Amino acid sequence: MVAAIATPQKESPLLFAKLTWREFKAVEQLLDRPGYRISFLDGTLEIVKMPGEPHETIKERLGALLELFLLMGGFDFTPTGSMTLESEGVAVKREADKSYKLAPDRKLPDLVIEVVFSSGGIDKLEAYKRLKISEVWFWEDGLLEIYHLRREDDGLHYEKISKSEAVKGIDLDLFLRCINMANHVEAIKTFQQTLQK
Template identity: 30%
Template sequence: MLLEPPPKPIGEKRIAFRDLDWQSFKQIQQLLTERTRARFIYDDGVLEITTSLERHERYARLIERFILILVVELGMKLKTMGSTTLDREDLLKSAEPDNGYYIQNYALVADHEINLERDPAPDLVVEVDITHTDINKNRLYASMGVSEFWRFNGQEWKILCLVDGVYVERDRSPTFPLVAKTDLYQFLEAALLDEVSAEVNFRQWMKQQQ
């Protein structure tokens, strides 16, 4: 008797359109933004529209909490961008990440609204992709100049750092070298059961490391 493999977890619903010019993409984005809570990512003619499900949202929000705890406990500065649209018409690329942050470049952008024609890209971008995506996000964010890119697929956390225009995977984040991958995994495991106690315990652990 052959057993069917367990179904793959679903974190997002996606629909993709191809061969769209920039103007058509922006028209669709404007029209659907008024009617949906979907996120849009555009890469040189390919538009992917994503609707997040509970599994995706929980991980995205918990990873954001993990980052905020690190920033506070380490005494760092932060400008949170959330899913703010990052448009680069000159590159024919646009993204609405799960989370984006200015940390190293905080002082350059703290006092005004971001304009990527003159401001740097966020220092750190986070994407949760549990369901397959047709967009090559590594190439997209690298071309935008995002220096650190975190990807999480529900099981594995990849820390990607920009080196000579391409991403290289690292074992630790250069922004938060104090923490290892196991620290995020443990935090997520605990937070899925009890978010409040997970935060309290992680803050205590952070204080002990300094």
């Protein structure tokens, strides 16, 4: 049996509705402090207190495993971390936990990853759809959900998929098992050894 990382109890974000973009930007400057993340969608300001070590451990493990896969798979990628993604034109500001450009000369990331330790809040998929992010991964409660952006006659929408289209060939069962292992070094070694087979 593989020991898993313990997850803390989920907290709900603070939400403030009916703000203009200008009001949001003023509040954003006042709240620019470590330990908090703010997002904005359609006049709603979301303030989330970062849950600390468990969140950061999962985030960094996920990033280390993914970057190992991308490197060994020959992807020409650039990690862009939790870069701010915002557009006044579509009334969105969002910072993912991890993000990646998966080809050279990209303006925005192709992939964003959210490690979810809160409940409720703004519609993150709607925010990323407006920013036209190709693929979004959510890790929550030891599970991974993947959404890929589709363009159809009626516009853009995300489709939940079982295999990544942005990171082709990744074994998501192995990836998830390694993310959820208690020991970081053992998780990386297990993942690397399997990739080398």
